[in-house]
Amino acid sequence: MDPPGGSAAERADAARNRARLLEAAARLVAEHGAEHVTMREVAEVAGVGKGTLFRRFGDRDGLLLALLGEAEAEFQEAYTEGAPPLGPGAPPRDRLEAFGGALIERIAADADLGAALGRQVLHERRHASDTGRAFHQHVSNLLRETGVDGDHDMLAHALLAFATFETTDYLHTGCEVPVERLQATWVDLVRRTTQATI
Amino acid sequence: MDPPGGSAAERADAARNRARLLEAAARLVAEHGAEHVTMREVAEVAGVGKGTLFRRFGDRDGLLLALLGEAEAEFQEAYTEGAPPLGPGAPPRDRLEAFGGALIERIAADADLGAALGRQVLHERRHASDTGRAFHQHVSNLLRETGVDGDHDMLAHALLAFATFETTDYLHTGCEVPVERLQATWVDLVRRTTQATI
Numbered sequence: 595m596d597p598p599g600g601s602a603a604e605r606a607d608a609a610r611n612r613a614r615l616l617e618a619a620a621r622l623v624a625e626h627g628a629e630h631v632t633m634r635e636v637a638e639v640a641g642v643g644k645g646t647l648f649r650r651f652g653d654r655d656g657l658l659l660a661l662l663g664e665a666e667a668e669f670q671e672a673y674t675e676g677a678p679p680l681g682p683g684a685p686p687r688d689r690l691e692a693f694g695g696a697l698i699e700r701i702a703a704d705a706d707l708g709a710a711l712g713r714q715v716l717h718e719r720r721h722a723s724d725t726g727r728a729f730h731q732h733v734s735n736l737l738r739e740t741g742v743d744g745d746h747d748m749l750a751h752a753l754l755a756f757a758t759f760e761t762t763d764y765l766h767t768g769c770e771v772p773v774e775r776l777q778a779t780w781v782d783l784v785r786r787t788t789q790a791t792i
Numbered sequence: 793m794d795p796p797g798g799s800a801a802e803r804a805d806a807a808r809n810r811a812r813l814l815e816a817a818a819r820l821v822a823e824h825g826a827e828h829v830t831m832r833e834v835a836e837v838a839g840v841g842k843g844t845l846f847r848r849f850g851d852r853d854g855l856l857l858a859l860l861g862e863a864e865a866e867f868q869e870a871y872t873e874g875a876p877p878l879g880p881g882a883p884p885r886d887r888l889e890a891f892g893g894a895l896i897e898r899i900a901a902d903a904d905l906g907a908a909l910g911r912q913v914l915h916e917r918r919h920a921s922d923t924g925r926a927f928h929q930h931v932s933n934l935l936r937e938t939g940v941d942g943d944h945d946m947l948a949h950a951l952l953a954f955a956t957f958e959t960t961d962y963l964h965t966g967c968e969v970p971v972e973r974l975q976a977t978w979v980d981l982v983r984r985t986t987q988a989t990i
Binding site: 744745748749751752755756758760761764765768771775776778779782783786787789 | 920942943946947949950953954956958959963969973974976977980981984985987
């Protein structure tokens with residue numbers, strides 16, 4: 595987004611503005627909910643011109659997607675490069691259990707930025723987004739690594755269907771099922787799915 | 793919804809209006825698709841006042857859910873009283889396999905009225921509807937009947953999460969996964985879920 599020929603000072607300025615805008619947006623999302631955040635407010639809180647905000651992110655969706663990208667980057671790093679059992683180094687079944695547990699915890703955490711933003715995106719777009727695809731690939735790969743027979747791609751979709759906002763919001767918010775019970779169900783599903791079939 | 797103290801004539805009138813409104817709604821759904829049906833049109837076609845329509849069904853979702861209930865009655869009869877393996881008489885595991893197979897087949901069938909209507913209703917209300925609850929109760933009961941240990945209620949939610957419109961539409965329409973593969977995955981899930989855990 596930065597003008598390629600800008601001076602070092604201009605580039606530093608642009609980076610500072612970007613960080614300020616994302617920080618302001620994150621704060622407003624946390625305070626008022628993603629659905630109530632306006633471009634005007636973000637620019638005001640960041641102390642940056644509205645023109646700069648639009649130039650940098652295109653529109654409100656662009657800003658929210660950039661924010662989602664930042665929020666997801668941390669989680670993605672944790673499950674691809676972080677400490678076991680979520681990250682590499684633990685047996686694939688333990689990693690699967692940890693992944694779903696972490697995912698459900700994030701979804702159920704009211705303050706989780708990624709979850710709040712994800713809810714603003716239509717199910718189909720979320721599924722087909724980089725994040726949605728990365729989740730599926732991760733679960734599918736781990737299932738394959740456990741050595742269990744089966745249609746790993748479809749089984750990964752089936753496991754993740756339980757951990758989507760649609761299911762967990764209904765159960766956690768709508769039916770008051772505690773997060774711990776949802777997480778225990780995920781672990782149980784993983785165990786049943788990864789044991790040798792008769 | 794009827795005034796409890798109404799006369800026999802008033803009750804008969806109310807029942808006639810209800811049937812007319814549902815008939816009109818079903819015709820409009822078949823002709824124009826559920827997403828294009830408006831309350832105004834339904835009232836006009838039925839020759840019933842718009843106020844009566846709203847009083848009886850609350851809102852558009854309420855009307856579509858009532859219509860869904862009628863469309864579902866046939867399917868419900870098949871899995872509660874029909875021939876095995878969908879109906880009673882077969883072992884619970886076979887009935888579970890048949891139930892999901894039938895459910896996925898209906899969801900993937902373009903012409904299925906229940907599926908067309910279900911898609912128009914918000915996920916959360918569909919889950920909490922009589923139909924959604926009946927599906928969950930049925931799967932949960934059959935899981936219990938297989939004698940398998942576990943949190944039957946949550947496992948039933950997990951199995952059904954794979955058979956929701958959100959998941960199957962994404963996979964079948966969005967990713968071109970054949971219905972047979974979705975059905976095979978359901979059967980596989982049921983087998984893994986109902987075998988004794990280690």
